[in-house]
Amino acid sequence: MRILLAGFQHETNTFAASRADDAAFAHGGGFPPFSTGEAVRAAMGPAVNLPAAGFLAAAAAAGDSVTPILWCAACPSGFVARATYERIATAIVAGVRDGLAADPPAEALYLDLHGAMVAEHVPDGEGELLARIRAVTGPEFPIVVSLDLHGNISARFLELADAATAFRTYPHVDMAETGRRAHALLAARVARGAPFPRAWTRAPYMTPICWQSTDAEPARGLYARLATLEAAAGSGAAASVTMGFPAADIADCGALTWAYGATQAEADALAAALHGAVVAAEAEFTGPLHDAAGAVTEALRLNAAGHRPVVIADAQDNPGAGGSSDTTGLLRALVAAGAPDAILGLLHDPAAAAAAHAAGPGAVLRLALGGRAGLPGDMPFETEVTVEAVSDGRLRTSGPYFGVLDMDVGLAACLRIGGVRIAVASNIVQMADMEMFRFLGLEPVTSDIVVVKSAIHFRAHFAPVAAEVLTAVAPGAMMMRATDWAWKALPGWMRLMPGGPTADEARTAAE
Structure with a gap:
């Protein structure tokens, strides 16, 4: 062709x-x-x-x-x-x-x-x-x-x-x-x-991205069901389920199932069966969420019991979902708790990276880190830091998400506050590969606590070595609860959360 x-x-x-x-x-x-x-x-x-x-x-x-x-x-x-x-x-x-x-x-x-x-x-x-x-x-x-x-x-x-x-x-x-x-x-x-005959159906609810991982239920079983139904439908059939991106105030936001078949009846049946599986899974899309201080407290408790590394997802500041990658909620919590061995990244702060390069390794600086996106509940973190390493930001990834990819995160530096080390970068990139720490001399595998500005993608590389993974809800642009946003264009019948209120019900309650 x-x-x-x-x-x-x-x-x-x-x-x-x-x-x-x-x-x-x-x-x-x-x-x-x-x-x-x-x-x-x-x-x-x-x-x-x-x-x-x-x-x-x-x-x-x-x-x-x-x-x-x-x-x-x-x-x-x-x-x-x-x-x-x-x-x-x-x-x-x-x-x-x-x-x-x-x-x-x-x-x-x-x-x-x-x-x-x-x-x-x-x-x-x-x-x-x-x-x-x-x-x-x-x-x-x-x-x-x-x-x-x-x-x-x-x-x-x-x-x-x-x-x-x-x-x-x-x-x-x-x-x-x-x-x-x-x-x-x-x-x-x-x-x-x-063209193939086709059919599609939209789900009646939205799911937080932090519970959509296909490495866990219910998404794992849902996609296994997709493969089974597709195979049973015949050689001319193909199907997909999109979970939707629940941070878009548009009429078409939300999960969708669609299917193709050799005949219209085959496409209709396959799409309907998949839609039924999505509807049946609604109540299972849930899990524990921790505020910043609670996540750090739990991580330290797990460390004391011999569990390390504990990975904390700074899910609401995930740049892979529109986050600014510069909020300071988890950083403040780590410092306040006196975490003895923690790493956090990538914090987007070009000014801090430039200052670290100008001063060089070993320098002690007074900086206002991150917090410049103007998000509610967040502000720059003014503190004294020690410059431990600097880099031009060029690295090569090795994990399953990016694959082997040459990446440029811009001028970068490792800054230390007590036992907390921060990987600071000049470009916004989701932390989804361990090489994004290692290029600055930080090793996730041997750290007690690892904070990643990501919601799920980090799991491909970090979860196999993590003793535990926690999901935190600190300040950020990507809410884990869609009920925290005010919706205008979303269809009134759409439930904002699994088992939660519809968009119309939320609008009425806000009046």
């Missing part, structure tokens, strides 16, 4: 004040920087865990010819800036137009998207992009898409794409595998000569 490829990824937290602009997509937020043409292929090496990398590997094995248009991603944040969305979407549409006009012309398009993109002027970023592409290709041109497990997928999108497949793991260790699955779907779509 002669296939066009484009990637445009962003997970949008509409409650966050930040914006994803040209610079954010140029950097990549921990993933490869903005790339065009053959540079896309170079960025998607065989050990990179991204859908486009898996798709390219599968296409090469099949002898297909793939022409990359562009690929880009930005760290999750608030809205994608209007000018940035228009520039990237326009470039993708132009690349598709050029591919159709080539000799010989392209025969299909693969899109590596997220599913939860919201621009300042477009609430359905992926649906709008597909509509613009369809205006160029017409309805018959094969288009297949890979999506994140956290996509907020619209009916418009599913009607415009010939097929879409989403991640089935969280942490997302199967991103490359999803790209390979997308290639198989595209081959089946081309062989079929027509």
Whole structure:
């Protein structure tokens, strides 16, 4: 096949004040920087865990010819800036137009998207992009898409794409595998000569991301059920469940199941069975949450009983969900408790990193760390620190989430306050790989307490060595309880939490 490829990824937290602009997509937020043409292929090496990398590997094995248009991603944040969305979407549409006009012309398009993109002027970023592409290709041109497990997928999108497949793991260790699955779907779509019959249903509740891990119930059983139902439905069937990204005040926020089949009846039955499994799992999406002081107290108690390392997820300041990665709630709690051996990262503070570089290792500085995002309950932490190490911020990841990826977190430093060491960086990147500590001389495996600014993705690399994992709710932009936000666009019937109030009930209670 002669296939066009484009990637445009962003997970949008509409409650966050930040914006994803040209610079954010140029950097990549921990993933490869903005790339065009053959540079896309170079960025998607065989050990990179991204859908486009898996798709390219599968296409090469099949002898297909793939022409990359562009690929880009930005760290999750608030809205994608209007000018940035228009520039990237326009470039993708132009690349598709050029591919159709080539000799010989392209025969299909693969899109590596997220599913939860919201621009300042477009609430359905992926649906709008597909509509613009369809205006160029017409309805018959094969288009297949890979999506994140956290996509907020619209009916418009599913009607415009010939097929879409989403991640089935969280942490997302199967991103490359999803790209390979997308290639198989595209081959089946081309062989079929027509789009698949399809069906979809939205779940009636939203789930906090901290309880969506597919390494634990109920998500583990839910995705196992997906695989079983899909296999039983026959060779022409394919299905997906997206948990949704519960920080987007849009009409399409929430979990969705969809299915394709050889017949409409097959697609309907598969989608209905999956939806039933999602509804049945509602009450199980829960677990213990600790405030900052409580999390540190519990970690120290576990340490005293011989359990180490204890990993604390600073889940509400997760930059992988729009957090600023600079709140100081857990840092203050560690220092106040006199934690004798703790590490925390990555704290986004370019000024502190620059000051540490200027002073050098061994210097003692008075700094105001973090706390500059203006979030409720948070402020800079003014304290004396010792500079233990500095780095240019370039490292290579090794864990299952990022895969083997060259990463640039900007000027970085290890700062010490008593027994607490802080990995400070100049770029915002989710802490999801142990190398993001080790490049500054910090070793998570031998530390008593490890605080990570992440909600779930860190588990892929950290959980196998952790004696215990705790989830904390300190200040941040990504609430673990959707009832902590005020909702405007969410459908009134949607329950904000498993077993919780609907959006209409919450709005009435707030009046």
